[in-house]
Ligand SMILES: Cc1ncc(C[n+]2csc(CCOP(=O)(O)OP(=O)(O)O)c2C)c(N)n1
């Protein structure tokens with residue numbers, strides 16, 4: 309059994325590690341620091357941590373201003389408040405001037421659980437992906453989270469990194485190399501390709517075992533880099549396996565499934581099945597119940613693979 | 623930057639800025655004359671007599687920063703930058719044209735001397751606060767100036783910024799409210815009253831001053847007081863006249879975002895001689 313680590317916990321540790329390496333790094337939060345784990349950074353570097361209280365729009369503006377003066381602001385809050393709530397501030401104050409601001413959100417998707425719809429960001433990949441100059445990353449586990457944070461700190465420009473609340477099994481080990489715009493292959497297979505991100509990687513791995521027992525061998529690609537997206541890997545998967553199943557903890561409108569479909573429809577049309585949240589709001593419940601309710605668990609992926617394979621060659 | 627010490631000379635400079643505002647907006651046949659003319663004395667005084675900056679080196683680290691939070695009034699900003707030498711004055715005639723370095727709203731990526739991109743009201747003031755905070759973190763001596771509008775003051779983000787700047791004791795920040803009493807749809811007082819606005823800033827923890835925003839002497843004096851104030855940011859509420867300097871634009875809501883015709887341009891220029 310793989311070690312279980314929440315991506316937000318990996319983030320909290322990474323902040324302390326990189327805080328030592330990057331003196332120009334400052335961390336901003338809006339009264340969510342105990343949950344986003346930026347408090348761990350505060351405990352080590354109180355003079356480089358700024359809590360804005362509940363004023364997300366203003367916090368994004370500060371981050372922009374700080375970055376024009378050579379700081380590397382890392383801004384955190386829950387995904388719902390770090391995307392939709394501040395969409396226009398991110399667009400005009402960060403992306404348009406292409407500033408070096410790193411937005412790292414936690415508690416993305418319905419796996420927030422009991423807090424319900426107001427706190428479940430299922431539209432944020434869509435919102436952030438559409439912004440020019442923005443890079444969007446959804447790490448699959450704690451190790452990839454640390455690598456993605458490091459990548460963001462080492463490379464100039466706006467980043468949106470989407471983390472979750474739950475503990476997840478580690479997929480990678482310390483030798484894993486994060487490459488922006490490249491999907492890593494987690495499993496080889498010829499019958500279908502699952503392209504997933506975030507906690508859906510874990511569900512995809514579970515689905516692949518169920519499918520393997522039935523004699524179906526799927527390829528699994530980790531699409532942590534949503535933007536830029538790995539066109540070559542998508543086209544190659546379409547050529548070699550003939551059907552693509554996307555899986556994300558996000559609306560099927562505008563997220564990973566859309567990004568993959570955009571590549572395929574303009575390059576190599578191929579059947580796509582999208583596992584994601586239908587056009588609806590979330591609700592309260594425990595995470596496992598919610599993944600089942602919204603049909604974004606391993607069982608839903610298995611069904612989608614079977615359905616997709618039935619469409620091959622049409 | 624060589625400061626202009628003489629008040630008369632500064633007033634002449636402001637007049638030259640006003641002429642350029644009229645010419646560039648007329649040439650573009652679009653833009654915002656009213657709010658550009660109301661803040662002309664403030665921005666001219668800032669750049670020619672107060673701020674520490676080097677037009678030959680716009681990225682100079684020690685420079686004072688300026689954020690035009692009411693970004694639509696950039697013709698005044700661009701005219702001042704050109705007269706300071708950031709780019710040729712002739713460039714002003716390319717305002718709002720395809721491929722121009724002078725975009726319809728300030729774009730820091732393409733215009734030398736522009737420290738922050740604005741246009742969506744309410745956002746620039748937060749960024750100015752961020753610049754001031756960076757100065758505090760690094761114990762640098764540069765100061766940050768910003769201008770916001772009275773209509774803009776209806777945005778909630780302005781008050782988030784107000785609260786935070788006092789919290790972080792950003793005494794290196796000095797903002798102006800261009801209190802010209804008008805916004806797009808009419809009088810600020812009738813659309814969504816912001817008064818008592820001095821009391822509001824005071825209540826948010828700022829050092830507040832109220833001046834005649836067309837008196838260069840008062841502008842200089844107020845900034846001097848801001849400079850000496852410790853532990854608090856300063857808000858200078860400047861009473862101004864929208865369209866100041868051009869008789870048929872003064873106090874007229876219709877000239878918020880409408881360019882003068884060529885005839886009106888000539889009349890305005892003759893008034894500004
Ligand atoms: C967020 C936002 N909403 C609306 C506008 C459109 N707009 C441009 S100028 C303006 C009025 C601004 O009034 P004020 O702040 O008083 O500026 P001034 O009178 O100095 O021109 C509006 C509503 C905008 N630029 N940004």
Ligand SMILES: [Mg+2]
Nearest residue numbers: 772773804805
């Ligand atoms: Mg006004």
